[in-house]
Structure formats: structure tokens, C-alpha cells
Amino acid sequence: MKLRLFILISIIFLGFSCNKLEYSPNQKFDKDTPQNLNAVNLKRLFSVSGDDTIRFVLSGDSQRAYDDLPTFVDAVNAMTGIDFVFLNGDISDFGLLQEFKWVEKYYSKLKSPYIAVIGNHDHVANGVDIYKRFYSEELDFSFNYKGVKFVCHNTNSREYNFNGKVPDINWLRMQFRPEEGVKGYFAVAHVPPNSSDFDNNLFDNYGKILTDNGKVYAVLNAHVDKVGIKYPYTPALPVITTNSLYNKHFLVVEVVNNNFKYYDVAF
Amino acid sequence: MSLSKGTFFSLLLLSAIIPFKVKGQKFLIPQTATIQRAGSIGYNSFGIGYNLFANKRGSLDLAWGYVPKSKGGRQDIFAGKFAYRPFNLNIKNFAVLSPLNPGLFVTHHPGGTFHTILDKDQYPDRYYWWSSAVRFHLSASTELKINTPKSLAKTGIGQIAVYTEFNTNELYFVSWFKNRKEIQLGEIFKLGFGVKVYF
Numbered sequence: 001m002k003l004r005l006f007i008l009i010s011i012i013f014l015g016f017s018c019n020k021l022e023y024s025p026n027q028k029f030d031k032d033t034p035q036n037l038n039a040v041n042l043k044r045l046f047s048v049s050g051d052d053t054i055r056f057v058l059s060g061d062s063q064r065a066y067d068d069l070p071t072f073v074d075a076v077n078a079m080t081g082i083d084f085v086f087l088n089g090d091i092s093d094f095g096l097l098q099e100f101k102w103v104e105k106y107y108s109k110l111k112s113p114y115i116a117v118i119g120n121h122d123h124v125a126n127g128v129d130i131y132k133r134f135y136s137e138e139l140d141f142s143f144n145y146k147g148v149k150f151v152c153h154n155t156n157s158r159e160y161n162f163n164g165k166v167p168d169i170n171w172l173r174m175q176f177r178p179e180e181g182v183k184g185y186f187a188v189a190h191v192p193p194n195s196s197d198f199d200n201n202l203f204d205n206y207g208k209i210l211t212d213n214g215k216v217y218a219v220l221n222a223h224v225d226k227v228g229i230k231y232p233y234t235p236a237l238p239v240i241t242t243n244s245l246y247n248k249h250f251l252v253v254e255v256v257n258n259n260f261k262y263y264d265v266a267f
Numbered sequence: 268m269s270l271s272k273g274t275f276f277s278l279l280l281l282s283a284i285i286p287f288k289v290k291g292q293k294f295l296i297p298q299t300a301t302i303q304r305a306g307s308i309g310y311n312s313f314g315i316g317y318n319l320f321a322n323k324r325g326s327l328d329l330a331w332g333y334v335p336k337s338k339g340g341r342q343d344i345f346a347g348k349f350a351y352r353p354f355n356l357n358i359k360n361f362a363v364l365s366p367l368n369p370g371l372f373v374t375h376h377p378g379g380t381f382h383t384i385l386d387k388d389q390y391p392d393r394y395y396w397w398s399s400a401v402r403f404h405l406s407a408s409t410e411l412k413i414n415t416p417k418s419l420a421k422t423g424i425g426q427i428a429v430y431t432e433f434n435t436n437e438l439y440f441v442s443w444f445k446n447r448k449e450i451q452l453g454e455i456f457k458l459g460f461g462v463k464v465y466f
Contacts, residue, residue, distance in 0.1 A: 021305040022457035024332075025402060025436055026376050027339030066446035094397065094438045097339070102442075102450070125399040126380055161389045 025096050028129040033097070034104065038136040041113035042143055045084050054146050057085040057112075058251040058262075060190065060222025061244035062103045063093035063121055068245050068267075069106035075267035079252070082112045083145070088222040088242065089119025089156075089190025095127025100134055115143075117152045119190035119223065120197060123159035140168055142175050147183045148217075148255055151175045155189040155221075157199035167198075169205050176213040183258055185216045192221040192239050194232040207233035217260040220253070227251065227264045299465050301328055306432050306459015307404065308332040308346040308374055316348075316463070324352045348372035350408060363412045363426075370406040372434070397438060405440075407456075408432035412465070428463040 019032070057076055062069065076082060087107060092099035107114050116135040122128065131139075139154040153167050153175075160166045167189065176185060191197045193206050210216045211234055219239040227243045240262060243249030253262040297315035304311060309332020319325030328348040334340030350370030355363050375383075381400035385393075410430040415422075435443075439455035 020433075020456070020458040022307045022459075023305055023310045023334045023338055023340075024307055024342055024344055024374075024376070025438070025457075026342055026381075026399075027334050029339045064442055064445055066442070066449040070449065093442070095399065096438060098439065098455075099442065121395075124395060125376075128380075158389065158394075161386070 025098065026126050027097055028126050029133050030097065033101075033133060035133060036136065037104070037134055038115050038141070041084070041115060044113040045145065050081075050083065052146060052257070053081065054083055054148055054255040055081045056083050056253055058088060058188075058220050058222075058240075058242045058253055059085060059245055060088035060242050060250075061090040061119070061225060061246060062087060062107075063090045063099070063119075063244075063246070065244065065246040066102050066106070068248055069103070071248070071267050072245055072250065073106050073109050075265065076250070077109075077111050082252075084112050085110055085114040086152075086188060086220070087114055087116040088188060088220065089117050090121040090222065090244075091116060091119065091131070092124075092127055093121050095122055095124035095130065097126075097130050100130050104134065115150075115152065117188055117190060118154055118156065120156040120159055123156055140171050144182065147181060149175075149179070149182045149185045150188055151185060152188045155191040155193070155198055157191070157202070158197040162199045162201070164199065164201060167202060167206060169202055169209070172206070172209050176209050176216070178213060178215070183215065184255065184260070185213060186253075187216060187219040189219070189221060191223045192230075192241055193219065194230060194239065195223060197223070203232075207237070211237055217255065218253075218262075220251075297466070299326070299328070299463050301330065301461055301463045303330070303332070303432075303459050303461030305457070306461070307402075307434050307436065307457050308348075308372075308459070309342075309344045310334045310338045310340070312344070312346065312461075314346070314348075319349075324355070326350050326352075343377055345375045345377070346372055348406070350406065352410070361414060363414075365408075365410040365412070368408045368410060370408060370432075372404045372406060374402045374404065374436075376400050376402070402436040402438070404434045404436045406432055406434040410463070412463075423466050425465040428465065429460070430463060431458065431460045433458055 091103050118131050118139050122131050142149060142151045155167045157166045187210060193203055221241045224241045225244040227249060228241045230239045232239055242251045248267050250265055251262050252265055298318050299316035301314040308330055312330045312332025314328045314330030316326055316328035319327055330346045332344040334342040350368050352365040352368045355365050357363055383398050383400045408430050410428050412426045412428040414426050415424050433456040435455045443450045443455045
């Protein structure tokens, strides 16, 4: 009798627990893992036609900030006219699938589509494969929105032991070649160029590409866990960092006509 | 297929403890064999084990597991598992139920994307405080050990056990600990199940 009960309970229990089966904390995906979210979200972004104003959120470092994410989502959802949200790297702390799943659970509740860029912590363990599966096969990608080009790229040079290939200078040179119909540019990446985690040998070339373009509004970064603006190249090229979600901050960036401004939001 | 350095050393370690009937070393002959599904040590894993302590309530298992590419790998995992069975309930002469068995285990993930120690030339000291290759797990299992009929005595199989095992690891634990409002404790415990043969 006891045994039958045990077996019955076990079967019920196993039935309810199927999504608790884990093959490894380092598995690159499971049966519920979403794919190509950046492409899906960009499609959503382009499907809505709005006014000429561009207004977006720059958030970053969602690593281990799960308790803060619902209030973040509520704060962004309460704002009007947010076209999209950047999640600018360090999505995860340990590069684990479970962390990406937790973050996605909250970010998917944003009313606006979100675009994720890779951070240095997302390079630990199988993080790069997980990022590629969730968000984008390419770590460097760009899109045009209302005449502004957003060039998202990997600046996590230390993770490649400063091999001279990250950031990809040749790709960036192509991306920042002046284009017809583009009134301005944003460079979006996790590690700021003036950080010790950025390849110092590429610092000058990187700045030259951005300043030569002449229409770059700003470099938008995260990584340093504080809001800041610096001008490591010229006074015309601000390098702006957003504070971490753990510290309950994000930035709102606006382009009205051809004027760019930003402000910090505490939530 | 080339073996990575990590895999090679892990295999070497395993082969060193794999038992041979050398005189006076009978204690090295495994007393159990295990096949497990999931439980954070592989899609499938295969292990050998030993009973510990005079009361045989402890156990030590050494396992190799893998996650195939189609299930989120390819990944090899080596595990060393310790468990203790404080409660053992006899169900007639048919079986013994061990309802709650706490345990600890360590897993090693060989391969190029994982580090055991950070490269000192690449990173400042303690840039990442944990090792991505090694995980420390806490576990709780339930085991039903069925006495095999006497007719099977010749096969050398003493009992066959089925078990389920929940586990979490230290990185899940710190993720939960700082986010107890949003993450339920149950979310960080992952499940596996298996069959264990006692010789």
C-alpha cells in the first residue's frame, strides 16, 4: 500500500517537474529557449510608425539584479513614447542559461521591443553561445531607425586577450562610412573605449572612425556601474555610460529633429 | 575527435580509481553502478559508487555524463557525489525507502570556454571570483531500493534502486540569495532521476 502510494506520488511529481530537469547549468539552450530575439524585436520596432522623435532607453548590467527588474519594467512601461530599449551588456553574471532566462522573463514584459548587446560577463562559460541563440548570431550588428543608424558592437576586448580583433575595426569602418539618408549615428557597446577592458591598441583607430564620420551623436556604454559623460576624443564626441540596473538607474535618450539629449532616471 | 586537456586529465583521474582486482585492494571494486538522466550532470550519466561508513548510509559516486549537441551541448561533465541516508524505512521485505538524503557534489566541465583558474596574463586578480569549469552542488534525493528476488542472486545484483535527486549549485544560490523577492527557492533546484544497482 505504502509502495503504491509512493509510486503514484512519484509519477505525479515527475509529471509536474519536467521543466525542472536540467542536463547541465552550462547547457547552451533548452526546449523553452527563445531564438533571434533581436531580429524579432526589430521587426516589431519597424512595424510601428510613429512621430519623428526618437526616444529610447539605455539600460545595462542586468546581471543578478532580478529583484530590481520588475520596477525597471514598470518604470519604462509608464513612460510614453519609448520606441525601444537597449540592454547594453552583462545580461548575465556567470554566462549561465538560467540567468538569460530570468532576465528575458522580465524584459519580455516591456511594452517596447528591446535589443540586447553582449557584455564581458556574457563571455564567461557558454555565455557567447547562449547570447547568440537568444539574441543575435552576429555580435556586431546595426540598424537604421527614422534616419538614425545604431551600430551595436562587441568591445569586450579583454575576453579575447586583446588580440586586436575586438572591437572589429574593419567592420566599424564600413558601418561608419557616411551614408545617404542617415542624419546621425550612435555607437552602442558594453565596454567604453576609455576602460582598461578596451583594447588600448585600438583606442585611437576607434576614435578616428567615429570622429571622421562627423555625425556620431554619442558612444553609448554601460559596464562602469555609474552614469557619466566623458570626452576622450573630441568635445564633439561624448562617451556616455549608464548606471547598472542593480543600482536602479537607466538613461532615456532622445533625438528631436537633429538634436540629441539624454537624462538619467532613478527607479 | 581530439580530447581536450581537461577531458584527458579527468579520464586519467577516473582510470586511476577504476578498480582492478589487485590483491589487497578489494575495497576499490565498485559496490554500485548508476545510470542517471539530467540532474545537472549530463543528459545521461554513468557512474560507479561505494558505500561509506559502517552503517553503509553514506555513498560516494563518480560519474561521467554528457549533453549531446541537440540538447544544448556538446558537453562532458565529470561528477564526484557524496550523499547520506539518515532515514531508511522498510517496506515489508520488498524494499527500503530512503525519503530524504542530503548530499554534496562537485562537477567539472572540461573544454575551451571554461576556466578552472583565470589566466593571470589576461585578467587582473579576482576579475571573476568563480571558476566556470567547476560547480559545487547541494542535493537532496529520494531513493527506493528494491530487494531482488533470490532467483537473481547468481547475477551478483543485490538490489536495484530508483531515485530522484534535486540539486542546486553555488552560482544559482548567490543569484537567489540577493533576489529572494523575485526568485523562489524552488526555482534554483533542478531535477534528475536514475537507477542504481547494488552489487
